[in-house]
Amino acid sequence: GGNKDAKLNIGDSFNQIFPSVAMDPTGRVVFVAWTDLRYNNTDRAAIFGRVSTDSGDTFGTERRISEFYRSSYNALPSVAVSLDGRTVYAAWESNRGHPVNNDIYFGTSLDTNHRPEGVRFQFGSLVQNEFNISFAWEMTHIADFAYYEVHFSTQQGFTPSPSTLYTRIYDQSQTSVMIEGLTPNTTYYATVIVVDTEGLASTNNPLIEARTLKINIPPRLQQRIPDLTFHEDQGDGIGLLNLTGYFWDDYFLGYNYSLYYKVDPPFERQGNITAIVRNNGFGPLVDFSQREANWYGTERFRIIAYDLGKDGVQSGDDLSASSNWFNVTVLPTNDAPVIIEVQDMLGNIRRVTGDEITFAGDVGAQQDSEYELIVRGEDVDGDPITYTVNTTKVTVTPDLEHPTTIVHLSFTPRDEDVGVFLFTLNASDPTGDYDLLQFNITVKNRNDPPHFTEVAGQPLPPNRTVVLEGVEGEPLWFTVKGDDPDIRFGDVLELSSSFSRFYISQIDARTFNVSFTPTNDDALSGTVSADLFLKDKFKTEAVGGPVHVIITVLNKNEPPVIVSPPTAIAVMDMEPPASSGTFNVNESVRFTVEISDPDGDAVTVVWDFGDNSSEEGFTVEHTYRKMGRYIVNITYSDGTVSLYTTMIIRISSDGDDDNDGLWDALEMKFFGDLSHGPDEDFDGDGYTNRDEIGIHLKLTPTSALNEDYWDPTDRKSNPEYVGGDNKPSDNRTGINKGLVIGVISIAIVASVIAGVALFLRARMRKREEEEEKALEKIELKTKEEIEERRRIYGDEIRVGEILKPEGTAVAEEEIDLEGVIYHEAEDEVSIHDLPSLEKKERGEEGLGWVSAAGPVFDEAAPGPYFGEAMELESVEVDEESGVVDWSEVKEEEIEEKVKPEDLLPEGVSADEIEVEVPEEPPISPPTAIAVMDMEPP
Numbered sequence: 001g002g003n004k005d006a007k008l009n010i011g012d013s014f015n016q017i018f019p020s021v022a023m024d025p026t027g028r029v030v031f032v033a034w035t036d037l038r039y040n041n042t043d044r045a046a047i048f049g050r051v052s053t054d055s056g057d058t059f060g061t062e063r064r065i066s067e068f069y070r071s072s073y074n075a076l077p078s079v080a081v082s083l084d085g086r087t088v089y090a091a092w093e094s095n096r097g098h099p100v101n102n103d104i105y106f107g108t109s110l111d112t113n114h115r116p117e118g119v120r121f122q123f124g125s126l127v128q129n130e131f132n133i134s135f136a137w138e139m140t141h142i143a144d145f146a147y148y149e150v151h152f153s154t155q156q157g158f159t160p161s162p163s164t165l166y167t168r169i170y171d172q173s174q175t176s177v178m179i180e181g182l183t184p185n186t187t188y189y190a191t192v193i194v195v196d197t198e199g200l201a202s203t204n205n206p207l208i209e210a211r212t213l214k215i216n217i218p219p220r221l222q223q224r225i226p227d228l229t230f231h232e233d234q235g236d237g238i239g240l241l242n243l244t245g246y247f248w249d250d251y252f253l254g255y256n257y258s259l260y261y262k263v264d265p266p267f268e269r270q271g272n273i274t275a276i277v278r279n280n281g282f283g284p285l286v287d288f289s290q291r292e293a294n295w296y297g298t299e300r301f302r303i304i305a306y307d308l309g310k311d312g313v314q315s316g317d318d319l320s321a322s323s324n325w326f327n328v329t330v331l332p333t334n335d336a337p338v339i340i341e342v343q344d345m346l347g348n349i350r351r352v353t354g355d356e357i358t359f360a361g362d363v364g365a366q367q368d369s370e371y372e373l374i375v376r377g378e379d380v381d382g383d384p385i386t387y388t389v390n391t392t393k394v395t396v397t398p399d400l401e402h403p404t405t406i407v408h409l410s411f412t413p414r415d416e417d418v419g420v421f422l423f424t425l426n427a428s429d430p431t432g433d434y435d436l437l438q439f440n441i442t443v444k445n446r447n448d449p450p451h452f453t454e455v456a457g458q459p460l461p462p463n464r465t466v467v468l469e470g471v472e473g474e475p476l477w478f479t480v481k482g483d484d485p486d487i488r489f490g491d492v493l494e495l496s497s498s499f500s501r502f503y504i505s506q507i508d509a510r511t512f513n514v515s516f517t518p519t520n521d522d523a524l525s526g527t528v529s530a531d532l533f534l535k536d537k538f539k540t541e542a543v544g545g546p547v548h549v550i551i552t553v554l555n556k557n558e559p560p561v562i563v564s565p566p567t568a569i570a571v572m573d574m575e576p577p578a579s580s581g582t583f584n585v586n587e588s589v590r591f592t593v594e595i596s597d598p599d600g601d602a603v604t605v606v607w608d609f610g611d612n613s614s615e616e617g618f619t620v621e622h623t624y625r626k627m628g629r630y631i632v633n634i635t636y637s638d639g640t641v642s643l644y645t646t647m648i649i650r651i652s653s654d655g656d657d658d659n660d661g662l663w664d665a666l667e668m669k670f671f672g673d674l675s676h677g678p679d680e681d682f683d684g685d686g687y688t689n690r691d692e693i694g695i696h697l698k699l700t701p702t703s704a705l706n707e708d709y710w711d712p713t714d715r716k717s718n719p720e721y722v723g724g725d726n727k728p729s730d731n732r733t734g735i736n737k738g739l740v741i742g743v744i745s746i747a748i749v750a751s752v753i754a755g756v757a758l759f760l761r762a763r764m765r766k767r768e769e770e771e772e773k774a775l776e777k778i779e780l781k782t783k784e785e786i787e788e789r790r791r792i793y794g795d796e797i798r799v800g801e802i803l804k805p806e807g808t809a810v811a812e813e814e815i816d817l818e819g820v821i822y823h824e825a826e827d828e829v830s831i832h833d834l835p836s837l838e839k840k841e842r843g844e845e846g847l848g849w850v851s852a853a854g855p856v857f858d859e860a861a862p863g864p865y866f867g868e869a870m871e872l873e874s875v876e877v878d879e880e881s882g883v884v885d886w887s888e889v890k891e892e893e894i895e896e897k898v899k900p901e902d903l904l905p906e907g908v909s910a911d912e913i914e915v916e917v918p919e920e921p922p923i924s925p926p927t928a929i930a931v932m933d934m935e936p937p
Contacts, residue, residue, distance in 0.1 A: 218319035336433030415485030499530030
C-alpha cells in the first residue's frame, strides 16, 4: 500500500543520484536528500532534499541544502530526523571548487524562512557610453535563491517598482547586466534585489550611479604651427615643438587631456629628419633629429591630433584633426675632425673605435729601435687637420700626398720608455674643434750594458783611473757604484777585480764595498794597482770598460827587532859572549847586540852602562872602575819608536869585594873581618897591610892555601925580615938568614893555613849563595813590577809606548812603580823606565821624565813617587832647551795623595786613555856564566 515510485526531483534533464532517507521514531516525518546535477555547467553537483509529514504520501517543495559555489562538487549526502520530527539534519562531502581536496559539511533545517541579504557591487565594473551602462556585483550564496531583480531610474532616491524593473535573472551565478537605450549625457541610478523561493526580497540594496556619455565630435586646430630650425649634430631638436595650445577637444573641453598625436609622414616614411611625439609633465612634445650625422637641410611635417572616441581608448571610432604643413630645417654647424684609422709597422690598418688604441706584441716597439705609425683622420666639413702630440719624444710628420688628413708618428723608445709608453694625439681643425686618441704602445726591453757611476764617493773621472791612499796594516774601504737601466727588469750587477786581495761585497743593487789591507810589501813597493770590472747577469761589460784603481800605500813604521840579544865579553877573553856575566874592575868589556828594522830604517843603539856613562853603537866597549852589580839599559830606536832591553853585569876585584886593595880572604884569615884598611900596620913591623897582603902583589884568591903572602899580624913576617927583592916567592925559594925560621914557621902554620883556607872557601861559597838569593829577590820584584804594570796598563804595555785618550785607564790606581812613570804631552802620555835600583845605588831618589813632545826633565829631578803626599806648583820651562828649573818647585805635604788620574791631560778622563802597543821584538832571555867555566850559560 502507500505511495509507490513517487518522483521527488524536478526536471528530467539532469541526473539525481546518491539518495539518502531518514524518518522520526513515529514514522510520520520522512526526509529524503540526494546529489543533484542540474547545475552541472556551473555548480557541477548540489545537495537537494524534500520533507514528508504524512509518512511519505506527499512531499513538500524541494529545497537546496548545499550553498552555491562555482565548480564545486557536493555529493553523498547522509540525513537524519530529530525525535520530535521538527528538524532534519544533512551531512555531505564537498570540494568547494578545489580540484583535489574534499571536506565534510553539515546543515540543519530552520523553523522559519529569513530574508536574503542584498548584493555588493564589484569595484570598477561600471562602464558608461552614450546610450547604455553596464555593471557587475558579487554572487549571493543563499540556498533558497529564486532570482535577481535589476531596477534603474533617473531619480536618485527612487523606490523599486514594476515601473523601475529592467529585468529578472534566475541564474544565481549571472552577476552582471547592461542597461541599454538610455539618453546620452544623462545620470542614472540602479540597484539589484535578491528574491528567495518563498518570495522574500532583500531590502538593504545599494545604488550605483552612472552617467551616459555625450555624443563625440572631432577635435579642432586652434593655431598654425610655425616653421622650425635646429642645428646639425647639436641635439637641440629634442623637444623642439610643444603641442599644448595648438588643438582643442570640445568633448572634454580641454587641449590635451583626451588627445593623442601622430606625425605625418610617419616615422618609417620620414627622410633625413625624424620626428617623434612624447608626453611629459609639460605637455606633448615633438623631438626632431637627424637620421644621419653631418646632414643638414629642410623637410615638411604636419601633426594629427586624435580623441579617444566613445570608448575612451585608442580605437577605430577615434576622431582627429590635422595641423598645417610646416618646415623643419637643420642648420649646418662645424664638425670636429675624427681620427679614423691607424696603420702599424707591419702594415695592418686598424679602425679607431674608441678614445684609445693599443699596440703590443709583434706590433709593439723595441727599445732603441725606431718605431712609426701612420694615422688618417677625416673632417666632414673638408677642413684641414692639424696633428699634435703631448710629448717631445714623438715626431709628427704630415704625409707628403695627403698632408691635411694623414700624419706619420715616429719615435725611438729609450730605457725609461720600456713597458707601456703612453701619448695622446690631438687632431684639430681651424676652428679649434678636435678629436683625441690615446696610444698605448708596449716597448720591449733590450739588454743595456751597465756603467760605473761613482768610485770612493767621487764621480768617475774621464780617464777612468781612481787614485786612493792607504796605510800599511790599516784596512782600506771604498765604495763602487754602478747602474743599469735593466735593473728594474730583474737585471743584476756583478763587480770583480783583477787583484785577488780585494774583498768585494754587495751592499744593494747598485752599490758594492771593496776592502783591502795593505801589507809591508805593498808599502815597500809604494803602490797597488787593480782593474775593477762591472758586468750584468748576461756578462755584458760596463760601458767604457773597467776602472783602474791605483792605491798609494803609505808606510806604517814597524819598530826595530832584536835579532840576537845583547851580549858581553871581556875584551881579552877567548870565551864566547853571554847575555850577562861577571867581570873585573878595570877590565875592558865588549858589548854587542844585533838589531834589524823591517822598514829598513836606520837603527841607533845607546848603551846605558849603569854607572852614569853611556855609548852609542851596535858594538861598544866599556871599563867599569868600581865593583858592583850593574843593570845595562840598551835603548834602540828607528827614529820613530824607541824600545829598550836590559842585561845585568857584575864587576868584582877578583878577591877584593870591599875595594880596599887587600885580599878579602887574607883579611878574614888574619883579622877575622874586613874592617882593617890597607894603610894600617896591624903588627907594627913597619909594613902596611897593603905591603903584606895587598892586591898589587898579584895574588889569586887561592893564595890563602899557597901562602903567597906575609902575615900582617906577625912582625917577623914581612919583606924586610925575610929579605930578598920584597917578593913573597923569595920567601919560598931563596936561602937567607931567616930560612930556618921561615921553614919552621911554615911548618907550624901549615896546618893552620889549611884550616883557614877551608874556612875562607866555605865563607866565599856562603857569600855567593847570598848574592844569588839577593839576585833572585831582585828578579822576583822585577816580575812583580811587570805584573803590576800589566794590570794597570794592559798586557802589552812597554816602556816608551804611547797612551792615547781612548786607551786603558790608569785612574784610581795608586802604586809605586819603582821608577816606571808616565809623562803627559798634549794629548799623549809616554811611559819611561829608569831603573830604580840603579838610581838608589847612586843615591838619586828623583825620577827621570822622558817625552818625545814635551819638556826634558833633569834625570835627578825631585819628582814624586806614585802614592807620595806632595803638591807640585807650576814650574818654569826654558823654551829653547825645554829644561825645567826644579829650583822653583816647592814640596809641601797635603792631606790627599797624588793619584795617577791627577797627572792626566786637561779634558781627558782616565776612561779615554788608549794604549798603542808595538809588537815586542823577540829576544833571548838573559844568561850567566862564570868567565873561567866551560859550562854552558
